[in-house]
Each structure stands twice: as C-alpha cells, then as structure tokens.
Amino acid sequence: MASIPFVLRAGPLARAHIEANGFDANQVAALGAPAGGPKFLILKHLDDYLFGPWLAQRRERLPVFGSSIGAFRLVAAAHQDPAAALDRLVAAYSAQHYASKPDAAEVSRQVRQILDCVLQTDELDPLIAHPKLHLHLITARCKGLSAHPKTWLQAIGLGQAFLANYRGRDKLARHMERCVFHSGDAPSPLLDRDAFTTHSVALTAENLAEATLASGTIPLLMRSVRDIAGAPKGAHIDGGIVDYHMDMPLTPAEPGQAPILFVPHYESRLVPGWFDKGITSRLPTQADRLLLLSPAPELVAKLPSQTIPSRNDFKTYHGRDTDRLVAWRTAVEASREIAEAFAELSDRGRLLDAVR
Numbered sequence: 196m197a198s199i200p201f202v203l204r205a206g207p208l209a210r211a212h213i214e215a216n217g218f219d220a221n222q223v224a225a226l227g228a229p230a231g232g233p234k235f236l237i238l239k240h241l242d243d244y245l246f247g248p249w250l251a252q253r254r255e256r257l258p259v260f261g262s263s264i265g266a267f268r269l270v271a272a273a274h275q276d277p278a279a280a281l282d283r284l285v286a287a288y289s290a291q292h293y294a295s296k297p298d299a300a301e302v303s304r305q306v307r308q309i310l311d312c313v314l315q316t317d318e319l320d321p322l323i324a325h326p327k328l329h330l331h332l333i334t335a336r337c338k339g340l341s342a343h344p345k346t347w348l349q350a351i352g353l354g355q356a357f358l359a360n361y362r363g364r365d366k367l368a369r370h371m372e373r374c375v376f377h378s379g380d381a382p383s384p385l386l387d388r389d390a391f392t393t394h395s396v397a398l399t400a401e402n403l404a405e406a407t408l409a410s411g412t413i414p415l416l417m418r419s420v421r422d423i424a425g426a427p428k429g430a431h432i433d434g435g436i437v438d439y440h441m442d443m444p445l446t447p448a449e450p451g452q453a454p455i456l457f458v459p460h461y462e463s464r465l466v467p468g469w470f471d472k473g474i475t476s477r478l479p480t481q482a483d484r485l486l487l488l489s490p491a492p493e494l495v496a497k498l499p500s501q502t503i504p505s506r507n508d509f510k511t512y513h514g515r516d517t518d519r520l521v522a523w524r525t526a527v528e529a530s531r532e533i534a535e536a537f538a539e540l541s542d543r544g545r546l547l548d549a550v551r
Contacts, residue, residue: 199491200494200529200532202550203550204485204551206482209455209483210547213547214547217544220250221255224385225259225260225456226257226259226456228259228268228269228459229435230435231265234462234504235461236503237527237529240531240534240535241530242281243277243534249538256328257327259331263410263434264288266411267284267309267407270330270407271283271313273322273330280315283313287309287313288309289524292516299417302417306412306417320400323400323403329383333376333438334406334409334410334432335434336394336427336429338371339355340352341353341370341371342419342430353414356436357470360468360471361470368389373392374396376426377396386444387446388444389480396425402426405423409423409431411433412431414432417432433469438467439468440467442467442479445484448484455486457488461490465479467479467480490529490533494533498525498529499521503526536549
C-alpha cells in the first residue's frame with residue numbers, strides 16, 4: 196500500500212493490546228461516534244464497513260456512544276440494512292437548503308426531516324433490540340437559564356455555561372446534565388461516574404426519534420426538545436455540549452478484558468466537550484485506551500478547498516448548493532479509500548502501520 200489514507204493515534208494501553216492480540220471487533224471495549232455535523236461524510240464508507248462486515252465478527256453486543264450526528268449515525272447503523280440507512284442519512288443531510296438567516300423553527304423542521312428519512316418505522320423495535328449494538332445516545336439536559344424557552348435568556352444561560360466550563364468541566368456540570376438513552380435493560384456497565392449528573396433512560400419506540408433529534412439539536416440554532424418520554428422533564432439539546440468527541444467516563448479495563456475505546460473521527464484531536472474546542476490544554480481522560488482514526492492530511496489535501504465538509508459550507512456555498520454537493524460527494528467518495536485501507540490492514544494484521 197503506497198500511502199495509507201488515514202492516521203491512527205493509539206494510547207499506550209490500546210497499542211499494547213493490539214500488539215498482543217491483533218485487532219478486530221472483539222478487541223474493542225466501546226466505540227464512540229463524535230458530534231461534528233457534515234464532517235461525518237468523510238467516514239461514510241468506513242461506516243458501511245464497520246457496521247457491516249467488521250461488526251459481524253463481534254461475539255457480544257458492542258457498547259456504542261454517540262452525540263449529535265454521531266447519534267444519527269448509530270441509529271442508521273442499527274437498521275437491518277445499515278448501508279441503506281446510512282445512504283439515506285447522507286442523502287437527506289445533503290439535501291438541506293436554507294435561506295440566508297433561517298430561524299430555529301426552520302432548522303428544526305429540516306433536521307427532523309432528515310431523521311424521518313433515516314428511520315424506518317417498522318424497524319424501531321428491532322433497531323433497539325439490535326443483537327450486536329448496545330446503543331447509547333447522548334443529550335445534554337439544560338439547567339438554569341439555558342433551559343429557558345426564550346432565545347435571549349437561553350443565550351445568557353449558555354454564556355454562563357461557557358464561562359463556567361472555562362474554569363473546568365466540573366463547573367459546567369452545574370449548568371448541564373448528561374442523559375444517556377440506551378437500548379437494553381440498562382446502560383453498559385462500562386459507563387462510569389464523573390462530575391456530571393447522568394440520567395439513564397431506556398430507549399423505546401415512543402422516545403427513539405425525540406431522543407435522537409434532541410442529541411442533534413444545536414442550541415440557539417434549533418428549538419430545544421422538551422419532555423422526552425421516560426426522561427427527566429425539561430429542555431434537551433445537543434449531547435456534544437457535554438460529550439463532544441466521546442471521551443466518555445469509562446471504568447478501567449479488568450485484566451484480560453479488551454480495553455480499547457475506538458473512535459473513528461474527522462480530526463486527530465479528541466475534544467471532551469463542545470466548549471473545549473478553544474482550550475487546547477483540555478485533554479481527553481481516556482487517552483491511554485484510545486484508538487483514534489482520522490483522515491490522513493494527504494487525503495484531505497485532495498478534497499475541494501483542502502478541507503472536509505463542515506457546517507460553514509452552508510455559508511461558503513450559500514446560493515451554490517450544486518457546488519456544495521459536488522464537494523460533499525467528493526468527500527464521501529474519498530471515504531472509500533479509508534474503508535478499503537482499513538479493511539486491508541486489519542485483515543493483514545498490519546493496522547498499527549497507520550500509527551503516526
């Protein structure tokens with residue numbers, strides 16, 4: 196293989212485990228699906244592989260954690276035909292079209308349409324009972340002014356949360372709670388405690404759509420999702436506010452257990468919470484066990500504008516949806532290189548060749 200189109204970052208515990216045991220779906224303790232809007236397009240064909248042939252190797256249900264678009268990806272992946280559901284997600288997400296300054300109602304309406312396109316109503320119960328995936332969809336439950344239905348008061352509350360987070364994530368926990376909507380009778384025992392009050396809510400056919408929508412509800416740009424069935428009353432917003440790139444609090448691996456937190460990602464940095472993006476000193480808590488996959492810089496350099504898709508594209512290409520779609524389809528096609536290389540290196544036992 197002349198050039199590997201992805202990069203791996205492997206913590207010492209993850210690397211040692213792969214060197215001793217190789218790597219397949221049974222060597223993973225949990226998989227994280229980060230927030231990130233249209234950035235997920237650069238992983239489309241890798242998702243097809245991971246939630247198809249790769250997951251089929253799994254002997255037990257795999258705990259998977261996702262917020263925002265990560266939650267949408269996991270819900271698509273849990274369908275009986277995950278590739279078809281992921282195709283629907285890509286098509287519906289790409290079809291968004293906005294006026295210059297859409298209001299929160301319009302953005303919420305279009306995001307709900309995306310979810311309606313992905314979810315097959317006759318598959319809700321089988322999706323929740325998926326034999327290989329133990330779903331955990333994350334929302335942030337607002338406290339104080341950030342929960343207020345009036346936008347200007349919500350903005351003040353979010354500003355307070357931002358300033359609190361600058362002092363520490365434990366301070367953010369005074370403004371936000373974590374809600375984990377899980378399949379099965381209980382969340383994974385891997386999920387540990389941290390500073391955030393964490394509510395565990397069983398997924399049902401009645402709350403699946405609302406929980407997924409809430410997980411992807413960008414504050415201020417969309418209407419908060421309120422009073423989800425089975426969950427604590429109140430306003431729920433994008434789970435990325437608390438868990439942006441899936442640096443979840445996990446219990447230490449026991450001897451003989453697979454320790455790896457595998458995060459197929461869009462970038463080489465894992466950011467704990469959305470407000471941490473500008474705090475470069477805020478490091479992941481799970482770094483030792485982390486296996487993080489991201490597109491190689493050489494691959495990204497071949498994309499239009501040398502960047503992967505982002506929400507900024509709605510502004511960059513405003514009024515030029517055809518050009519935006521060309522750029523996004525190019526990223527989706529580039530993801531095929533990542534998927535093929537990952538499958539080949541995994542099959543050959545050479546995955547660590549991609550570590551930089």
